Structure formats: structure tokens, C-alpha cells
Amino acid sequence: MKILLVDDDANIRSMYAEILANAGFLVEEAADGVEGLDKASKNVPDLIFTGIDMPRMDGFALIESLKKDPVMAKVPIIMSSHRGRREDEAKAKEMGVSEFIVYVTVTPKQVVEKIKALFQKKAYLLKFNRDELDAQKLASDFQIDSMNYKCHKCGEDMVLSLEIINADNHEFRARFICPACG
Numbered sequence: 001m002k003i004l005l006v007d008d009d010a011n012i013r014s015m016y017a018e019i020l021a022n023a024g025f026l027v028e029e030a031a032d033g034v035e036g037l038d039k040a041s042k043n044v045p046d047l048i049f050t051g052i053d054m055p056r057m058d059g060f061a062l063i064e065s066l067k068k069d070p071v072m073a074k075v076p077i078i079m080s081s082h083r084g085r086r087e088d089e090a091k092a093k094e095m096g097v098s099e100f101i102v103y104v105t106v107t108p109k110q111v112v113e114k115i116k117a118l119f120q121k122k123a124y125l126l127k128f129n130r131d132e133l134d135a136q137k138l139a140s141d142f143q144i145d146s147m148n149y150k151c152h153k154c155g156e157d158m159v160l161s162l163e164i165i166n167a168d169n170h171e172f173r174a175r176f177i178c179p180a181c182g
């Protein structure tokens with residue numbers, strides 16, 4: 001799992017780079033939003049961990065730019081703050097940031113735990129073959145229209161969502177969802 005660490009504070013950055021590398025992640029570093037965007041577009045990370053106040057391009061402008069790219073828009077983001085301003089947290093949530101952490105309130109170890117938990121939540125959407133094996137029975141047991149597997153709200157084809165519970169044991173939580181309505 002690749003993490004892109006974006007922060008203009010070299011001390012914070014090198015400290016977290018070391019902690020995350022020790023936790024088994026591949027870490028790439030960027031000193032501001034411009035460098036972060038450049039690195040993310042060349043080698044799309046699995047997670048972006050960014051600060052807010054930075055020269056050239058701040059954390060919010062970075063997220064705005066990421067959201068314009070269909071691939072980078074899906075990368076989960078953790079935003080870190082020194083000051084913990086409420087308006088920053090509200091804005092971050094509005095922009096779809098997964099976690100907003102305030103440095104004085106968390107230990108580096110807790111940050112690593114939060115990152116691991118985010119990766120655990122990783123989900124996959126799969127189309128399944130409605131004519132194979134028990135697909136029709138499964139759909140009818142879950143009261144999904146067994147003729148067409150369509151969402152009753154919008155008409156999209158239903159898909160199977162698999163969320164990782166335990167990657168080592170290949171354990172998943174499976175749900176039928178509409179990819180459009182969620």
C-alpha cells in the first residue's frame with residue numbers, strides 16, 4: 001500500500017514517513033500541494049495524507065485538483081491539522097476527506113491505526129453473472145428482481161460489494177448494492 005505524505009513541515013514529514021514505513025507502507029513524500037499533485041498523478045497512491053497550510057498550494061486546493069481527475073478522485077484522504085480549526089474540519093468533511101486529525105490530540109501510533117482501519121474498509125464492486133450457479137436463487141432470496149437484477153429506484157444493474165474484513169484470510173462482507181444509489 002502506497003501512501004503519499006504531503007506536508008511542508010520537514011520534521012513532521014520525516015517522522016511520519018519513518019513511522020509509516022515501519023508499519024509496512026510504501027511512503028512517498030511531497031513538500032506542498034504542487035509537488036503532491038505531481039507525484040500523485042505520476043504514481044497514484046492508495047492513500048494521501050496531507051497537511052493544510054502549505055506554500056504554493058494548500059491541502060484544500062490539492063484536494064480540489066485531485067477531485068478533477070477520475071482516478072485520483074477515488075483515493076482516500078486523511079487531512080492533518082496543527083490548529084484544529086472547526087471550519088477546516090467542516091470543509092474537509094464536505095470535500096469527502098475520510099479522516100481529519102489534529103496533531104495534538106492523536107499519537108502517531110493512533111494515526112497508523114486509523115490508516116490501517118481505512119484500508120480495511122476497502123471495498124470492491126463486482127458484476128456477477130446472473131445465469132451462473134446460484135445467482136438467481138441468491139437474488140430472489142434477497143428480493144432483487146430475479147429477471148434483471150435492476151435497482152428498484154434508478155434501474156441500474158445491481159452489483160456485489162465486497163468489503164475486506166480480513167485480507168489475510170480472504171474474508172469479505174458481501175452486499176448487493178446499486179452502484180448509482182449506493
Ligand SMILES: [Zn+2]
Pocket residue numbers: 151152153154155156178179180181182
Ligand atoms: Zn439505484
